[in-house]
Amino acid sequence: MKLRVALKTARSATIETITEQIYEYDTPGTIYVNGESHGETKKTVFTLFDLKPDMDYNICLERDGKKAEVVFRTDYEFVTLNVREIGAKGDGIQDDTPFIQAAIMACPKDGRVLIPKGTYHITSLFLKSHIKIELAEGAELQADTDRNKFPRFPGVIESYDEKEDYNLGTWEGNPLPMFAGIITGIDVEDVVIYGRGLINGQADFDNWWHDVRQMKIAFRPRMVFLERCKNVSLQGFSLKDSPAWVLHPYFSQDLKFIDLTINNPANSHNTDGLDPESCKDVEILGVHFSLGDDCIAIKSGKIYMGRKYKTPSENIMIRQCLMENGHGAVTVGSEVGAGVKNIRVEYCLFRHTDRGLRIKTRRGRGKDSVLSEIYFDHIHMDHVMTPFVVNSFYFCDPDGKSDYVQSREALPVDERTPSIKGLYFTNIKAENCHVAASFFYGLPEQKIERIELKNVEVSFAEEANKGAPAMLSGIEECSKKGFLINNVETLILDQVSISGQVGKAFDVTNVDHYDVK
Numbered sequence: 460m461k462l463r464v465a466l467k468t469a470r471s472a473t474i475e476t477i478t479e480q481i482y483e484y485d486t487p488g489t490i491y492v493n494g495e496s497h498g499e500t501k502k503t504v505f506t507l508f509d510l511k512p513d514m515d516y517n518i519c520l521e522r523d524g525k526k527a528e529v530v531f532r533t534d535y536e537f538v539t540l541n542v543r544e545i546g547a548k549g550d551g552i553q554d555d556t557p558f559i560q561a562a563i564m565a566c567p568k569d570g571r572v573l574i575p576k577g578t579y580h581i582t583s584l585f586l587k588s589h590i591k592i593e594l595a596e597g598a599e600l601q602a603d604t605d606r607n608k609f610p611r612f613p614g615v616i617e618s619y620d621e622k623e624d625y626n627l628g629t630w631e632g633n634p635l636p637m638f639a640g641i642i643t644g645i646d647v648e649d650v651v652i653y654g655r656g657l658i659n660g661q662a663d664f665d666n667w668w669h670d671v672r673q674m675k676i677a678f679r680p681r682m683v684f685l686e687r688c689k690n691v692s693l694q695g696f697s698l699k700d701s702p703a704w705v706l707h708p709y710f711s712q713d714l715k716f717i718d719l720t721i722n723n724p725a726n727s728h729n730t731d732g733l734d735p736e737s738c739k740d741v742e743i744l745g746v747h748f749s750l751g752d753d754c755i756a757i758k759s760g761k762i763y764m765g766r767k768y769k770t771p772s773e774n775i776m777i778r779q780c781l782m783e784n785g786h787g788a789v790t791v792g793s794e795v796g797a798g799v800k801n802i803r804v805e806y807c808l809f810r811h812t813d814r815g816l817r818i819k820t821r822r823g824r825g826k827d828s829v830l831s832e833i834y835f836d837h838i839h840m841d842h843v844m845t846p847f848v849v850n851s852f853y854f855c856d857p858d859g860k861s862d863y864v865q866s867r868e869a870l871p872v873d874e875r876t877p878s879i880k881g882l883y884f885t886n887i888k889a890e891n892c893h894v895a896a897s898f899f900y901g902l903p904e905q906k907i908e909r910i911e912l913k914n915v916e917v918s919f920a921e922e923a924n925k926g927a928p929a930m931l932s933g934i935e936e937c938s939k940k941g942f943l944i945n946n947v948e949t950l951i952l953d954q955v956s957i958s959g960q961v962g963k964a965f966d967v968t969n970v971d972h973y974d975v976k
Contacts, residue, residue: 462520462529465504465744466694466717468591469512469536469571471653473694473717474529475744475779476503476520481839482745482781482808488522503806504745504779506695506718508596508655512536536591537569542579549577551601556581566590574598574656582608583680586644586691594656594696601659602641602702604666609638611677627686629709630678632736632761632794638677640684640707644691653694658682660701662727667702671728679703679729685711693719700724704731705750710770712739720747725784727751732785734758737770737797743777753790753817754782757799761856765796765827772797777804784810787817788843791830793855795820795877798829806837813926815846815889816882819853821864822902824877831880840889845928846917847897849879849907851946852931865932869903876902881909891920894938896957896964898928901946903969910944911951917942919959945969952976 461477480503487499492507493516500520510516513535519528543549545565546558559579562572568589576597584600586592594600603609612627614634627645628637641660644650660682662668667679682701685691685708692715698705699722706721708714716733723730732748735741736758748754757772759765772795782788788809791799809815816835820828840846852867854860863870870876879901889896896917901907923938939961944950945968953976957964967973 460522460525460527462518462527464529464531466692466715467531467533468651468653468694469534470510470593471506471508471694472510472516472518472531472533473504473506473745474518474520476527478503479806479837481806481837482779484522486523488520491519491521493517502745504718508695535569536571537567539571539573540566541573541575543575547579549575549579549598551578551580553580555579556584559584563587563590563592574600581641583610583639584642586642586647586650588647589649591651591653594652594654594658596655598654598656599659600641600657602661604661606638606676609680612637612639628677632758632764632796634764636674636677638680640681642683644685644688646687647691648689650690651692651694652696654696656696658696658698660699662700662702668728681705681707683707685709685714687711689713692717695719697722701730703729704734706733708735708738708741710737710768714738714741716743716746718745721750723750725751731756735772735775736760736794737764737768738772739774741775743775743780745779747781748785749783750785752785753787754785754812756787756790757802758792758794759797759799761794761796762823762825765825768797769827770797771800773800775802778806780807782807782809782812785812787814788812789815790817790819791833792819793821793853795828795830796825797827800829801832803834804836804838809838809840809843811842813844814848815840815843816848818849818879819855820851820877820879821853821855821859822870822877823858823864823875826874826876828877829880830878833882835884836886838887840887840892842891842893842920843889844892844894844924844926845898846887846889846892847884847899848929849882849899849901850929850931851879851900851902854931860932867903872904876905878905879907882907883911884915885913887915889917892917893920893923894926895928895940895943896960897942897944899944899947900929900931903946906946906948906969906971909949910947911953912955913953915955917957941965948972950974
């Protein structure tokens with residue numbers, strides 16, 4: 460057992476336990492800060508608050524007779540601006556948006572904006588570079604639900620010479636009008652939002668979740684929207700009841716999402732937890748997701764954005780997270796016009812999600828839509844309907860059920876044809892599954908290049924529910940199916956076991972090279 464500092468500020472530090480234990484232990488360990496007891500934790504990733512700036516710390520974790528230590532120095536802090544001193548009341552009645560915004564804009568480099576205990580009624584807050592914002596314990600940012608009060612971003616703004624354009628608003632991979640996020644960052648860098656407080660979007664079926672397919676003035680706001688940002692970190696706090704996607708970084712890089720808690724109702728619409736879109740170098744560590752759509756959905760735009768900017772999502776590390784109740788625990792797609800590469804998911808726990816890995820793509824995503832180097836390692840799934848899903852016939856968009864998208868015949872490979880390269884799954888246990896062990900379905904004209912499963916164990920619930928393994932035409936509901944695999948160039952199965960299925964353990968069709976060990 461070892462400890463590492465995953466993220467630190469002047470007043471907080473997140474510590475990761477380097478271990479093969481996934482997400483949490485059965486028994487708590489004791490935390491010591493500079494030799495004094497600081498409480499207990501079961502989690503492999505935990506955050507310490509109320510530290511002092513520019514000070515040396517020794518953190519010790521003692522569990523089951525073993526000890527691990529890490530030392531660090533907290534960051535320098537120049538000044539603190541308390542939003543109460545600038546006019547915010549935190550009474551849940553006054554609109555505190557202008558007062559908190561004033562504190563943000565007035566905060567100098569290396570300064571802290573402190574939002575103390577209270578309920579702060581807000582609409583959209585905009586970030587500024589080189590600051591820290593602390594959402595203290597007991598502090599709640601409570602968002603308004605009147606869409607007329609939110610700023611609106613147009614999707615595409617033409618330049619003065621009409622040669623280029625500026626993309627500001629976005630919705631599901633296209634440049635479309637959107638409301639600004641409850642927290643919005645545009646072209647900012649070196650920002651940390653941290654604390655033990657709560658951001659409450661207050662969305663429900665009487666406001667933002669009503670008639671969700673209709674654009675009303677603009678598309679729904681995200682809880683946190685980061686566009687063209689660098690070096691932004693979120694640490695420790697909770698988010699709930701988002702109008703749409705909770706965290707949406709867009710064309711951004713060097714991002715950390717650490718020890719957060721995200722809660723939306725299981726029946727809420729488009730409330731994905733975290734959607735990195737055309738982002739690079741992203742770390743997602745120790746986050747607890749429980750929501751109504753995909754927990755993490757990695758994207759890179761539809762055809763227009765993918766072809767114009769050619770910016771894939773890449774180098775994304777997901778580790779020691781808990782995903783619950785979503786459609787997919789970790790999803791790639793469906794808006795992947797510029798491709799996705801080098802995704803690593805390690806030491807995560809999936810519970811009661813419809814799918815574990817979920818890849819959603821289709822003809823028409825384009826030749827730049829290349830999905831490659833996707834790795835899952837040390838994953839435990841419990842009551843996941845179908846652990847592994849790769850669907851090359853996803854029936855999204857107005858033409859999603861057309862003959863072109865849904866045809867199972869080999870069509871010509873052209874500029875519209877996407878591709879899937881290497882998928883690697885190691886050290887995975889999936890128990891109490893329901894629908895199928897896997898559903899790998901590539902295009903007949905552009906097969907999945909390589910799938911490797913090593914040390915994978917799948918078992919089914921005794922009373923399994925029926926369901927469709929993926930969203931494509933012509934697939935009937937089923938339960939307790941084995942590994943369903945179609946249109947793959949190379950398939951390697953090494954120490955793969957399955958129990959409790961009905962029918963074939965491995966239903967393999969149109970696989971060019973098939974190696975079982």
